[in-house]
């Protein structure tokens with residue numbers, strides 16, 4: 001009886017397990033993920049975000065890791081999020097295809113994919129807006145806007161808290177504070193939608209390092225900031241402190257894609273051979289700063305960067321928002337290498353753990369000064385350590401002064417060189433901090449205690465960072481003379 005059941009079961013599964021390139025509906029999507037999990041149970045986990053869509057469709061994620069469900073020190077986490085706009089559907093199918101490919105490649109002992117999964121925790125959210133997908137699909141999928149929003153007619157990529165406004169205000173005030181800004185928000189421009197809330201919680205809970213959000217309607221890799229500083233609606237380059245790194249990340253996807261970076265391809269919205277007056281992103285290497293294209297408030301990309309340690313770019317995957325199913329295998333081939341190479345970028349820059357003599361230090365601050373050129377350039381965007389005292393700092397090749405600090409400890413600075421051609425591991429740079437009592441005497445024990453444990457950690461952190469940066473700059477100028 002058992003034997004027959006098992007035999008029947010495996011035959012049934014064997015018949016149903018082949019991945020097919022098609023538009024998977026909201027019922028089929030979790031079945032595809034479950035099937036992949038059945039084939040690769042040791043390296044996958046399927047889960048849903050904390051709340052479903054307006055119409056009650058769960059937001060499913062498949063995770064790849066050699067220890068699914070757990071963060072591990074030295075193993076950075078990355079994510080892809082697709083179908084935020086319900087009528088932009090290519091990313092949704094590419095992520096299902098990517099999940100299937102990872103599993104198949106792993107089973108076939110593909111060295112590169114095996115190494116990626118053993119060194120990285122990867123989360124794929126194929127659809128953030130299943131309700132919009134349903135509407136777009138039910139209405140033929142060819143309308144430029146129908147199905148874009150969620151079921152409350154809210155554009156989810158305008159629904160995140162506008163942290164750009166906060167960082168621009170702090171810039172104007174000359175305050176060096178450009179990370180983990182969610183605590184600085186005092187009011188929301190609009191109520192948060194359930195899909196936005198679910199994704200925000202996810203972003204805040206998992207220590208993501210690298211991310212990409214997938215859209216359609218053009219062919220370009222777009223990087224922060226999405227919002228202009230002046231409020232200009234178009235054509236104002238809005239650089240973030242990590243502009244070099246973001247450009248590098250965007251270029252990685254664009255150049256590994258079949259023709260995103262092609263200078264000879266026509267622009268998506270060209271009407272004639274002479275399209276010089278229109279945006280043709282191929283001519284600029286397949287990348288654009290967000291606000292240099294057009295400015296938007298409340299996007300997910302900038303929220304990632306300004307609320308957490310994650311770096312996110314936005315991928316516009318093609319002119320056609322809802323390509324026919326017959327185009328999907330070809331689109332997979334055009335994107336496959338880019339999807340993989342981009343994930344490897346999570347291993348660029350430096351990483352390490354911050355400890356003291358009794359263990360890991362969580363929420364230690366990692367500040368970086370680029371000392372590659374003649375003039376040291378602080379990157380005014382710190383990252384923080386996680387549960388195991390671990391941090392991941394994406395950087396482009398060059399020389400850096402890296403400072404680890406934590407309230408109640410002496411900060412330590414070390415020099416690190418990020419080499420060219422970094423592939424499978426970031427440079428490891430660990431710090432062991434020593435507690436200090438002299439600082440207590442110097443600046444007042446009570447104020448320090450409050451700063452460290454209670455009322456104003458952010459202000460303390462800011463002054464410390466400035467102090468460190470100033471020390472470094474002074475050292476540099478002393479060296480010269």
Ligand SMILES: [Zn+2]
Pocket residue numbers: 085088214215216
């Ligand atoms: Zn979109």
